[in-house]
Amino acid sequence: MKKNDNHLNEQMKTFSEFTRQLDDAKKRAMVDALTGLGSRAKGEALLHSTLQAGYPMTVILVDLDHFKQINKQWGHECGDQLLKGISQALAEDSDTSDVVCRWGGDRFLRMSQLDQSSREGEARRLQILLSREYEVTADEKSFKIDVSVSVGLAQTEDGDSLEDVLARAEADLTRCKNRVVTDSSRLPQSH
Numbered sequence: 506m507k508k509n510d511n512h513l514n515e516q517m518k519t520f521s522e523f524t525r526q527l528d529d530a531k532k533r534a535m536v537d538a539l540t541g542l543g544s545r546a547k548g549e550a551l552l553h554s555t556l557q558a559g560y561p562m563t564v565i566l567v568d569l570d571h572f573k574q575i576n577k578q579w580g581h582e583c584g585d586q587l588l589k590g591i592s593q594a595l596a597e598d599s600d601t602s603d604v605v606c607r608w609g610g611d612r613f614l615r616m617s618q619l620d621q622s623s624r625e626g627e628a629r630r631l632q633i634l635l636s637r638e639y640e641v642t643a644d645e646k647s648f649k650i651d652v653s654v655s656v657g658l659a660q661t662e663d664g665d666s667l668e669d670v671l672a673r674a675e676a677d678l679t680r681c682k683n684r685v686v687t688d689s690s691r692l693p694q695s696h
Contacts, residue, residue: 506588517548520644522567524594525618525623525626530569536537536548537592537607538608539585539588539589539597539607540588540589540592540607542592542595542596542605542606542607542613543604543605543606544597544606544607544613545606545607545608545609547604547606548604548606548608548614549667550615551604551616552564552614552616552666552667552670552671555661556635556665556666556670558619558666560661561660561661561665562616562618562660562661563616563617563618563619563624563627563658563659563660563661563675564614564615564616564658564659564660564670564671564673565614565615565616565628565631565656565658565674566608566613566614566654566658566671566677566678567591567595567612567613567614567615567628567631567635567654567655567656568611568612568613568654568655568657568676568678568682569587569588569591569611569612569652569654570653570654570655571652572584572587572610572611572651575587575652576641577651579641579650580643582643583641583642583643583650584611584642586642587612587639587640587641587650587652588607588611588640590639590640591613591635591654592605592607592613594614594634595613595615595635595666597681598613598631598634599617601619602617602618603616603618604616606632608686617643624658625676626658627656627658627693628656628658628677628681629656631654631656632653632654632655632681633654635656636652636653636654637651638650638651638652639652651677655681655682656678656681657674657675657676657678657679657680657681658674658677659671659673659674659676659677663670663692665668
């Protein structure tokens, strides 16, 4: 009997450790490892919950312009530093009720409760706030890279699915990016 009790105790310890590791993995999956912001999985879950509850929310997508060129010209380490800088600026600019997530690659998502009058200028305000010089370090040298971002937003509507509101925000972001493509003066520059 004693042998079976020890075996059962060992199995319970193993199961408890497995459960703890699984909980840790779930928590890590909700946080973007590079930026410390919420992950896409967290953003999708919260946006889905918001839509189901019927709460009005403004969904804002922020995309770093010419990011592939930045990585190619200055390296992925500099690109990562820029992503951290933009994520920090977004987080510092956010209200406590806002949700800010790294949506993937060089894209971020912010969910905010904005009224109609605030919503009108929010995309432009964020574009101005985040389009600036960021200090980076490469090969033990510090320098600044002048970057721009594009911003698209959409308001949730009754009956929206996750895909509906994201498609509208994406369409608005695409319109903004198309304006950036025609303005070659906004290509990233180092100083």
